[in-house]
Amino acid sequence: MTGKRDRYYRFLPPLVGALRGMATTLRNFLRRAVTVGYPERRDPLPERFRGRLFLDMNICVGCGMCEEACPNGALRMVEWKEVAAPGKEFGHPAMPRGELRRHPEVDIAMCTYCGWCEYVCPTGAIRHTHDFELARYDRAQFLRSPEELGVLEPKLQEIWARRQAQAAEAEGEKERESEGKGAEAEEKVEIGTEAKGA
């Protein structure tokens, strides 16, 4: 089964190979670590990194090309009634109030970050950002309305947290005031839900 040559090499090569392997590992041992301590230190992202989508409603013309291009149906056009006014968190003062337009909304849990919507957009309104920390506890938290797409993720989380606090406060008020005026307060808090539901 084993030739003369094989028998001769039987013991020697494994040792040589072992020593070579050990030299390699020792060289790696002396090199610096290539990983970084993530939350505190980060590697710089590549310039063309595709993170969460961003939408500039001011230049979006509502053509719907992005919806056509989206391979997963993560992005779809919704009718968006501009409700924002100057000084609000969202919205664009340049737009006439009450105008009905079409803009994309994105389910970021469905998005594959392929970049096609960015590619087809005639005005460059929809773009990928460097936001990548998108893990959430609840599936409902993955849908981004057009106006929410206009805010980067850390800021958006802040806004959501503030709203939640407000909602909790309103809930408390409602309980204190018994029924009566409670319904009104509820409506005030849930801005924009009608458009999302459409």
Next chain:
Amino acid sequence: MSWTQVGIYIGGSLGVFLVFFTAGGVLTYVFRKLFADFGQRWGPNRAGPFGLFQFIADGFKLIFKEDIIPERAERWGFRIAPYLTFVPAVVALSPIPFGEGLLLTDVRDGLILIFALAALAPLGEILAGWASNNKYSLIGGLRAAAMDVAYEIPLLISAIAVIMLAGSANTREIVLAQRGLWYAALQPLGLFIFLVAMIGKIGVIPFDLAEAESELVAGYVTEYSGMRFGFFFVALFANVFFTAALAVTLYLGGWQGPFLPGIVWFAIKSAALMFLVFWVWNSLPRVRIDQFLDINWKVLFPLSLVNLLYTAILVEVIG
């Protein structure tokens, strides 16, 4: 034996046990850090400064984990097996001189005692493999038995060469006999055989066939969880420490060295050997079981006999 002597002995035993246990624990941390360095990673860096308390966190985790005994397992054997691997290794450490006067059990033939105790540990592995009532455990246990017989013989024969040189099986006398020249210089072949067989005894990666996770899930520890698994794990690292200490005693002049106190020299030498073990562990792929038996029976065993002959001639020549 007076009561003070008994007290000193019990205190010393507890001391050795503590050294052993913490060495096992700290070594898991060192092991993980070194592994990370070999892989160009950071390793544990969350628990405490530089992740230093990682092994304490691991210990707590293991203690609080659910302790599962398989329904059809041999309960008594399953329970006793972890201690059978752990305790002999602790006791085997007591005849090893850590420093000039730091020798707990100065029996006349300490080396024989050490090897007798060290040979008990595989019994625990075999028992664990049998008692788990699991095919992977059983194969792992049988492999442990086959490996034990294979590595123990070259290990012992190379140690016998050292006994011939020193003219004594007393560990302290062996160290003192190396005052001028370490036996590593007189016994390069013996040292090589000892190191290879020693890695087989520890049972780490080139020779971790009794665990072989890609073949046997985890070998004889497959069914173990919680602190029972912890005992096997600590026993593994304690074995790294024990075998390194034994090799230092036999070949590297024990505690002896210039300037620094004996215990420091001992620590430096055994740390170097442990680094060597971790280095080999990180560098080499696992051999097959038949290859391991081949290496031990067909290469190391004849080589150790050659070494024995060479030593006999050497002793005659030196006188």
